[in-house]
Amino acid sequence: MPRPQSSRVVDVLLAARRLVDDSRLPHPEHVVDLGSARAVLRAVWAEALASLTGGGTPSQELVSLLAETKALDEQLLLDQLAHQDRALQRVRSALGRLGEARTSTALLDTAASTACSMGFDRSIVSRVAGSLWIPERVHVERDPAWAEEILALGRTHPQNLDGRIVETEMVRRRTSLLVDEVQERPGVNKPIADASMSRSYCAAPIVVHGVVAGFVHVDCYYQQRNVDVLDRHLVTLYAQGLGQALSRTMVLDEMDQIRADVDRLARRVTDAREGDLGDGWWGHGENGRVTEGDPAAHAVATPQRSVVDGFLRSAPVDPSLTRREVEVLRLMATGDTNARIATRLVISEGTVKSHVKHILRKLGAANRAEAVSHWLRAEHDRAGRGASGPAGHR
Structure with a gap:
C-alpha cells in the first residue's frame, strides 16, 4: 500500500x-x-x-x-x-513463463521463483507421494541460503497427510487454503513454520491427470503483510496453470525417452551391420535369459512401460463414472491395491471398496481385471472408430 x-x-x-x-x-x-x-x-x-x-x-x-x-x-x-x-x-506473465519449459525438471526448477514473480516474497513447490507432503523447491527473495534451510527441513521432516494437518484438505477437496496466525495455529507444518517464521500463507493444489500431485505455498514475509483473498485466488490460478504445464512436460519427457531409446536401438542396428553385435544384442544373457542391467533389456522395457503409463493417463473418462470413480479405476489399472489407492487419494479403504463395487456394476465387470480390461478395450474401440471415420474412407 x-x-x-x-x-x-x-x-x-x-x-x-x-x-x-x-x-x-x-x-x-x-x-x-x-x-x-x-x-x-x-x-x-x-x-x-x-x-x-x-x-x-x-x-x-x-x-x-x-x-x-x-x-x-x-x-x-x-x-x-x-x-x-x-x-x-503478473499471473498471465508467470503462466507464460511456465509454458516455455520443455522438460518437467526445467519446469520445477523455475516454478518456485516464477510464483514469487506474482508479488510474493517466498514460495514452496512440493510433491505429494502417497500420503506424504515433500517439498521439492523453495525460493526466498534475497536469501537463497534461507531457502536451502527451509527445503532441508521440509525434506527431513515430510508431513503425513492424515487429516491432522491443514494441507490434507487440499487433497480431499482440491481447494486452496488461506492460513493465518501460523505460529499459533495447530495443524501446520511445524518444522517449516518455525524455520520460515511465517505469519500467514496461501496454498493451492497442483492437479495432474485428475490427481493432486503437489502443492504451491506462498507468503509475503518481507512485505510484512498478511496474505488475503486476492492472493489466494492468484496462487490458485498459478497452481492450475502449473498442473497443466506439468501434464504437457510429462508427455514431452516420455517422447524424449522414447526417442532416446529408439536412437539407442538404431545405434545397435548400425553396430550389427558393421559386425559388432556386442554382448546380449538380442537381450539374452546366459541360458537365453534377459539379464538385469543389459542395455537391450532397458531399451525394450522402458518404452513399453512409458507408453502404457501414458495410455492409462490419457484414456478418456467413461461417462457413466464419477470423477472419483475414474481416479480409482486409473489407479486400479496401474496395479494399486485398495489400501494403496486409499493412501494416494486420502480416503478410507472402505470408501475405495465402495467405489470399486460401483465401478464393477457400471461397467458390467465381474472383477477388477475385467473392469480395467473393459475400460481399455473401450478406449481401443473409440480410437479405431476415429481412424475409420469419414476421413479414413476411400
Whole structure:
C-alpha cells in the first residue's frame, strides 16, 4: 500500500478517535494494506455516523470526518481495483513463463521463483507421494541460503497427510487454503513454520491427470503483510496453470525417452551391420535369459512401460463414472491395491471398496481385471472408430 495513502488513513483514524468512543475503533497499527485500510475506514464511518445520528448536537467536525472518510475509501477502492488488475497481469506473465519449459525438471526448477514473480516474497513447490507432503523447491527473495534451510527441513521432516494437518484438505477437496496466525495455529507444518517464521500463507493444489500431485505455498514475509483473498485466488490460478504445464512436460519427457531409446536401438542396428553385435544384442544373457542391467533389456522395457503409463493417463473418462470413480479405476489399472489407492487419494479403504463395487456394476465387470480390461478395450474401440471415420474412407 502506498505510504501517502496509508498516512491519510491513519490521520482519519486518529481524528475519529478524538471525536468518538475510541474503544470501538481499531488501532493505527492495523493499517497494513489496502484491505485492512478499507476495513478501518468502514469502522470509522460506522462510529462517526452513529455518533452524528445519536440525538446530540450535530458536529461540523464529524460531518467533515464522514466526507473525508467517504472520499478516501472511494480512492482506495480505485487503488484496489488497479492493484487487482496488475496482479492478474503478473499471473498471465508467470503462466507464460511456465509454458516455455520443455522438460518437467526445467519446469520445477523455475516454478518456485516464477510464483514469487506474482508479488510474493517466498514460495514452496512440493510433491505429494502417497500420503506424504515433500517439498521439492523453495525460493526466498534475497536469501537463497534461507531457502536451502527451509527445503532441508521440509525434506527431513515430510508431513503425513492424515487429516491432522491443514494441507490434507487440499487433497480431499482440491481447494486452496488461506492460513493465518501460523505460529499459533495447530495443524501446520511445524518444522517449516518455525524455520520460515511465517505469519500467514496461501496454498493451492497442483492437479495432474485428475490427481493432486503437489502443492504451491506462498507468503509475503518481507512485505510484512498478511496474505488475503486476492492472493489466494492468484496462487490458485498459478497452481492450475502449473498442473497443466506439468501434464504437457510429462508427455514431452516420455517422447524424449522414447526417442532416446529408439536412437539407442538404431545405434545397435548400425553396430550389427558393421559386425559388432556386442554382448546380449538380442537381450539374452546366459541360458537365453534377459539379464538385469543389459542395455537391450532397458531399451525394450522402458518404452513399453512409458507408453502404457501414458495410455492409462490419457484414456478418456467413461461417462457413466464419477470423477472419483475414474481416479480409482486409473489407479486400479496401474496395479494399486485398495489400501494403496486409499493412501494416494486420502480416503478410507472402505470408501475405495465402495467405489470399486460401483465401478464393477457400471461397467458390467465381474472383477477388477475385467473392469480395467473393459475400460481399455473401450478406449481401443473409440480410437479405431476415429481412424475409420469419414476421413479414413476411400
